[in-house]
Amino acid sequence: MSYPLLPMKLKRLAWLGCVLCLLAAHAAAQANSPRHRILIDRSGSMEGFFTTSQIQNVQSLLQNLSGAQSDAYYFIDTDLVPVSQAPPNFGADTYLRNALDRALAQPPAPAILWLITDNQPSVGNQTDSDKDIAQFYDRLRSDAIKRLYFFPLKLDFKGKLYREDGHALLTPNYEGKRGLLVYALLLDAQAQDEFERVTKEFQSRFQPAGASELQRILIKPLQQDTITAELTDGNKFHIANDTVTGDFAEGARINGDFNIKLTSKLGQMRISRGDVQAAALNFQTGDFTESKLTPTLDPNFIDDFRPANEPQKEHNIKVKFDADGVHIRRNLVSWWNCITHNRGDITGHIKMTINVPGQNFDVVTSLTNEFSTSRDIYNDASANTQSRIYKLDELVKRMLPEQQVNIQPRIGNSTDGLIPVRLTVQYPKWPAFALVVLIIALLLLALFAFRLFGRGQTYRLTWDNGNYRACPDFRLWPLVGQRVELDNRTAATIKKSLAGIRVRAVNGYTVDDTKSRLVNPGGTDFNVSQAADGTGLTFYFSSVTAAFGGGPAARADGDDIFGDVPYANANGDGASTLAGGTASAPPIRKPTTGRIGGSDGSGSAGTTTTDDNSPVNLDDLFS
Amino acid sequence: MATPLSLILWLWQDEGSRWTQFWVGETYGIDWLWLVGGTLFIGAVGYGIYASMLPSLISANWYPANFRKMVWALCFLLWIIWFEYVFWHAFGGFMLYFFVFVWLVAVIIFFATRRKPSAA
Numbered sequence: 134m135s136y137p138l139l140p141m142k143l144k145r146l147a148w149l150g151c152v153l154c155l156l157a158a159h160a161a162a163q164a165n166s167p168r169h170r171i172l173i174d175r176s177g178s179m180e181g182f183f184t185t186s187q188i189q190n191v192q193s194l195l196q197n198l199s200g201a202q203s204d205a206y207y208f209i210d211t212d213l214v215p216v217s218q219a220p221p222n223f224g225a226d227t228y229l230r231n232a233l234d235r236a237l238a239q240p241p242a243p244a245i246l247w248l249i250t251d252n253q254p255s256v257g258n259q260t261d262s263d264k265d266i267a268q269f270y271d272r273l274r275s276d277a278i279k280r281l282y283f284f285p286l287k288l289d290f291k292g293k294l295y296r297e298d299g300h301a302l303l304t305p306n307y308e309g310k311r312g313l314l315v316y317a318l319l320l321d322a323q324a325q326d327e328f329e330r331v332t333k334e335f336q337s338r339f340q341p342a343g344a345s346e347l348q349r350i351l352i353k354p355l356q357q358d359t360i361t362a363e364l365t366d367g368n369k370f371h372i373a374n375d376t377v378t379g380d381f382a383e384g385a386r387i388n389g390d391f392n393i394k395l396t397s398k399l400g401q402m403r404i405s406r407g408d409v410q411a412a413a414l415n416f417q418t419g420d421f422t423e424s425k426l427t428p429t430l431d432p433n434f435i436d437d438f439r440p441a442n443e444p445q446k447e448h449n450i451k452v453k454f455d456a457d458g459v460h461i462r463r464n465l466v467s468w469w470n471c472i473t474h475n476r477g478d479i480t481g482h483i484k485m486t487i488n489v490p491g492q493n494f495d496v497v498t499s500l501t502n503e504f505s506t507s508r509d510i511y512n513d514a515s516a517n518t519q520s521r522i523y524k525l526d527e528l529v530k531r532m533l534p535e536q537q538v539n540i541q542p543r544i545g546n547s548t549d550g551l552i553p554v555r556l557t558v559q560y561p562k563w564p565a566f567a568l569v570v571l572i573i574a575l576l577l578l579a580l581f582a583f584r585l586f587g588r589g590q591t592y593r594l595t596w597d598n599g600n601y602r603a604c605p606d607f608r609l610w611p612l613v614g615q616r617v618e619l620d621n622r623t624a625a626t627i628k629k630s631l632a633g634i635r636v637r638a639v640n641g642y643t644v645d646d647t648k649s650r651l652v653n654p655g656g657t658d659f660n661v662s663q664a665a666d667g668t669g670l671t672f673y674f675s676s677v678t679a680a681f682g683g684g685p686a687a688r689a690d691g692d693d694i695f696g697d698v699p700y701a702n703a704n705g706d707g708a709s710t711l712a713g714g715t716a717s718a719p720p721i722r723k724p725t726t727g728r729i730g731g732s733d734g735s736g737s738a739g740t741t742t743t744d745d746n747s748p749v750n751l752d753d754l755f756s
Numbered sequence: 757m758a759t760p761l762s763l764i765l766w767l768w769q770d771e772g773s774r775w776t777q778f779w780v781g782e783t784y785g786i787d788w789l790w791l792v793g794g795t796l797f798i799g800a801v802g803y804g805i806y807a808s809m810l811p812s813l814i815s816a817n818w819y820p821a822n823f824r825k826m827v828w829a830l831c832f833l834l835w836i837i838w839f840e841y842v843f844w845h846a847f848g849g850f851m852l853y854f855f856v857f858v859w860l861v862a863v864i865i866f867f868a869t870r871r872k873p874s875a876a
Contacts, residue, residue, distance in 0.1 A: 472785035565785020569792055576796070 167244035167324035169199035181292025280319035375545030416481030774848035
């Protein structure tokens with residue numbers, strides 16, 4: 134009875150499982166996303182920004198960008214208060230260092246910290262204010278802050294301005310632009326991608342009314358992503374997908390160059406001079422022998438290197454290569470790659486660094502002029518002073534390194550100063566050619582071997598118009614000849630050679646009036662005669678197969694496309710041949726001219742036999 | 757004169773179609789190995805066809821030389837197909853047209869020079 138319920142239960146369990154999986158995945162995603170923390174200065178000097186809703190706009194945008202993993206606090210005097218629990222009143226004093234320390238200590242630890250302030254500490258008097266801000270800057274320089282951007286803003290302000298004690302009024306109703314600074318601090322290096330994303334988004338999306346494009350100024354670190362290198366084609370080296378490419382022949386010198394155009398991404402600093410260095414790194418030569426690829430630079434320095442938003446001179450550097458050619462490695466894998474590919478790769482990187490001594494960094498004046506002021510902001514209520522940020526230039530100077538900075542320029546998407554290099558080298562053609570030749574040579578060798586050893590044809594030598602066989606049917610082996618006797622003397626030998634089957638006359642005899650000639654297994658007549666008086670006999674040599682198939686017709690076709698193919702007469706009467714078939718082999722009779730022994734001129738009697746199984750004459754083996 | 761010139765230029769230009777493109781591309785060593793292998797295979801197939809069919813064709817009053825030529829033409833045609841399959845990326849249509857032309861000439865010559873078996 135419970136069986137019908139089982140599918141329903143299973144279905145519910147499956148649903149539950151799915152929901153749990155989704156929740157787990159969501160929770161994992163939540164846990165993995167970096168935590169943002171937004172700190173907002175809620176001291177009395179900031180009240181005018183709240184009145185114009187500028188702070189709320191900044192906060193809202195930052196919370197949108199930060200997502201669910203974010204929390205926002207006001208720092209009021211020495212306390213951190215969640216934004217949702219903000220009291221209606223504003224604080225009296227601003228402690229930037231204290232706010233930063235407390236925000237860092239507040240669990241859960243944030244990966245990215247935003248700090249919104251007018252950068253105007255008010256801790257009792259001017260001296261204490263300077264002391265607080267100096268300590269705050271020291272915190273920013275510490276290793277706890279992995280990366281730091283700031284965004285100087287000029288936002289609408291309507292409200293009171295205070296003196297340095299934070300209580301006494303400078304002016305009761307200031308209305309106009311006032312300087313605000315947004316700090317973006319990366320605390321966890323793992324969250325750098327997210328940090329870059331949100332800071333870029335903030336830069337592009339925050340557009341207060343009447344303001345120019347928001348500046349995102351990198352304060353630290355200066356080692357990475359502060360200079361971009363744009364690669365351009367040169368002689369023999371080309372740029373494809375931010376990779377240096379070149380095509381060279383095997384053994385040819387690898388020489389050529391490409392160009393690098395350097396551009397500053399420092400928004401606030403000028404480099405008076407820096408040395409540019411490049412070194413080959415991790416070059417894999419693959420199927421080729423090693424070659425020392427050492428780049429040289431022309432020029433190898435930069436000077437008066439200004440931010441991109443300032444007029445500047447071109448900083449083009451030519452990177453030259455001049456190295457010996459590479460050669461194919463002598464191993465089977467490399468040779469096989471030569472056959473299957475036309476080109477092999479040499480890949481590696483060029484590590485580029487720009488070394489700038491600390492004293493060669495300068496803060497550019499435009500930043501100071503536009504955003505920074507060191508005037509007595511607590512006693513000067515003019516818009517010219519209030520629209521600037523207190524001691525911003527000092528902040529930048531404090532962040533400048535004291536020692537040499539080795540800047541790794543950004544190349545494409547790479548921020549580590551590595552220029553990918555991919556050289557293609559044409560493989561030599563000879564391995565393919567050699568293999569083809571080797572295959573053909575082996576085939577020819579096999580063909581010759583087959584012709585020499587494999588066929589095992591039986592040959593027949595007849596005389597007297599095919600009426601008699603001069604000897605039993607025989608086979609020809611390399612170096613082993615068949616003697617042709619005339620009047621009981623050896624007059625010639627038949628031997629197989631690479632060129633074919635050859636009849637060679639012994640001393641005192643001729644074969645067709647020469648010393649030797651080739652004969653065709655399809656059937657060849659030849660005359661063996663004494664050199665002295667010309668008396669001799671005509672023999673007919675053929676393979677037994679040809680003799681069986683019909684010698685004359687086969688000879689007629691032997692010079693054609695495939696040649697040497699047995700062929701019967703058109704009437705199909707293969708047995709009716711000139712030489713006779715094996716079924717009716719002519720008798721054996723020793724060839725004679727009739728001058729000895731015989732009386733009828735056709736040879737001696739009593740030597741005729743049909744026995745093909747006579748023992749082998751060992752004298753024939755090396756004759 | 758202008759028409760043939762424009763035709764030549766039209767054929768010469770790189771159109772991206774291998775059928776009409778007159779352009780010798782890159783060949784790989786392995787291609788030539790495939791060609792050698794294919795040639796041997798086709799040769800073996802041709803020889804096999806010839807050797808196996810010859811006796812029955814002779815009985816049917818064929819002249820062997822004619823049959824050899826026919827098998828030769830068949831093998832050449834197969835070789836052209838194989839060559840184009842291997843080297844299409846390198847030689848394209850024009851080499852095909854050239855080989856087909858040669859093949860046609862060979863076939864015509866074979867046909868014109870065919871032998872007639874004797875009646876007796």
